[in-house]
Amino acid sequence: MNALPRPLVMDPAVPAADFRGAMRHLAGGISVVTAGRGRDITGMTVTSVTSLSVDPPTLIVSINRDASSFPLIQRLGIFCVNVLNADQLDIAERFAGKGGLKGAARFAGSDWSSSLSGAPLLVDALAALDCEVEEIVERHSHGIVIGRVREIRRAARNAALAYWHGQYVAIDHEEDAARMAQVSMSSPRRSLP
Template identity: 55%
Template sequence: MNPSIDPTAFRQAMRRLAGGVGLITVGSGDDRTGLTATSVTSLSAEPPRLLVCINRNASAWPLLAEYRSFGVNLLDAGQQDLADRFAGRGGEKGPARFSSARWKSLVTGAPLLEGALASFDCTVEEIIERHSHAIVIGRIEAVDLGDWSDPLLYWSGVYRTTRDLPAEPFAVAG
């Protein structure tokens, strides 16, 4: 590590990167859990692949490595309570995180959130363990498109919605 790069400065700078908020869900029945993640990234459309970065200390990590499948559920602005729950903020663990919402499964059996902006049902194509995290490449087995709605955003350590933005921030003259 370059000792002149202070991790606090890195975190401070990364807080300026705005992100959408997703829930990564793994397992089934009493053997399921999940986490809140902003690291959901599109990798390629042809073939359809995404990636997520998961802390290997998270409770979801061993289940993901075992099941080799997972759900990615994009949250809307009204689902902040779920984001808190899956970030462990209310103290719920494992299946208790799922109790306040309805879930379904499509191809892999991974739990998918009913009412998500969109959900991806994925199998693991590759896992790259690096430093504290694992980069997980997901092969999309099914896409579930929900109703159109404002996304839940996370920026500068706070949840936000597009309603927090000025009405016409990027108006171009002419």
């Protein structure tokens, strides 16, 4: 008779500092999620955007339920993901709340237009993805927002802003191409079956 699979025993008391320390190793691309319409707008810096499926085009973003964007996304059912380029560190900081900026004040100093849905779209973003909420799964402190992508705008640039070990990092396809080539060349080659 086959043995029953044993459940993995997890320590329920993993210290928060250990969890944070582990997650610092995870490099994340920086985006600004914007929500609202007209003058009733806000937005926030996030690293939690992930692609969910290509067909249909859907993505996931985890939003703190206390963030000012969350009730707007819930109420209006729309949001925009603006993927920042390497020169947009100031925008990342504004939308993370630096200097106590809130709501519409975070949008000053950069060019915005309206997406099809009406959510603010950053003109110079590497990519801007206008989304309709498909579902929100509320879990712990956050809401996992599943967005159906309705419109995409893309820039020709290829230099991204990421966050890694508590710091913003620029990744430029041109400048870092040689280093990236070294990494892919030093990885072991797989032989074909």
